[in-house]
Amino acid sequence: MHVAIIGMGEVGRCYAKALHAIGITLSLCEAHPSLAASELASQWGLPLNSKPDIWLKNVQWVISCVTGTQALNVVEQVTPFLSVGAGLADLTTANPATKRKAATTAKTHGISYVDVAIMGAISLNWEKTPLLAAGTKSDEFKALLESVGGRVQVIDGANPGDAISLKILRSIFTKGMEALAVELLMSAEKQGVREELYRQLKDIDETPLRNFIDMLVRTHVIHAKRRAHEVHDAKQELDAQQLPSLVLPGVEQRFNATAAMLEKNGIGVETPNVEQALSWLLANTTAAQ
Known part of the structure; x- marks a missing residue:
């Protein structure tokens, strides 16, 4: 399994650490890396990419952990480089309309988009923070996160935008x-x-x-x-x-x-x-x- 983390703030570093600990292959991306993000990438001997590019070609899952205002930009920039059938989990706080638009954009590239809402404080429960997921491949995302002790509730039959709503x-x-x-x-x-x-x-x-x-x-x-x-x-x-x-x-x-x-x-x-x-x-x- 190869997972890309886009956005290496607190949320991104949390899931990067959890996935790295069980041996998941990671690619990291942060346009404006903090000292904590840079040190983590250096510790693991991984490049800290500044933008989406061809390095995304073999990724099976992208986990977007940027701010809500950048959510749609990330989807637009990432999807052209992903292989058809890849999954994209959007953990941002973007509003429902933005997430629905992002899902449509992803679909045109053959990418499965999952709207994920963080239902607690990451700084308290880290990867065990409850998540709510809506969209195709939600069950696969749930399985991925549960492999590191995550807690994901999938909303049956729901569409992207429903989780954040x-x-x-x-x-x-x-x-x-x-x-x-x-x-x-x-x-x-x-x-x-x-x-x-x-x-x-x-x-x-x-x-x-x-x-x-x-x-x-x-x-x-x-x-x-x-x-x-x-x-x-x-x-x-x-x-x-x-x-x-x-x-x-x-x-x-x-x-x-x-x-x-x-x-x-x-x-x-x-x-x-x-x-x-x-x-x-x-x-x-x-x-x-």
Whole structure:
């Protein structure tokens, strides 16, 4: 097996070390090498190529570890030199549209493109950091990484762009929850009721996450107007505590926007399911733009 690592930053060096340790033949590439990258290549007696070239001809896998802004450039520069049937795993943070375009570019050269999203901190778990993969040859990439102790989840039937989309969606949820948790617990701590708050949230804690978030969306399209008032009152309470919220103004805007759409075009279903609620939200949000 011959693998090329494009981009010798922290991510690239991590997987280069893991693959080198099990005897995989490596080729390395970095346009602007750091001291760490140069020392690693020197230690292994390998050239540190400055750009893609004919040296890629016999490579079976390329692992792209550059920045997201360079992701498409790498695919465009690498694919002309690869043999038909080679695989290209894109571990960058490029957005879904860029990764889909990169996949199309790779396909025109007979290269199998795999969209890979890094789902944790490389600096904490190194090659064992969870990865999410989408695209043809994802199973082969999974096997390659698992040979060095990697953890790769393949999304069955998914297309390039889906893995990074799911990473972004997860971030929307976790970062939104993080910001809300900060404000929630600061207020609870200041009032001396934090332990009791945990007990009052026990019913939520015992509800499966999918059921809970589906319930929020289903009932949102019925009760948005009333809940907007509750959000406004909660925001005023935090102001009174001298803990002005940065999160709740956006929450209030979301509820008010839904309430305004309901005034113009009611959902027409007394107890909508989540599919009906999302369909109505998407249709009316698009129409309002």
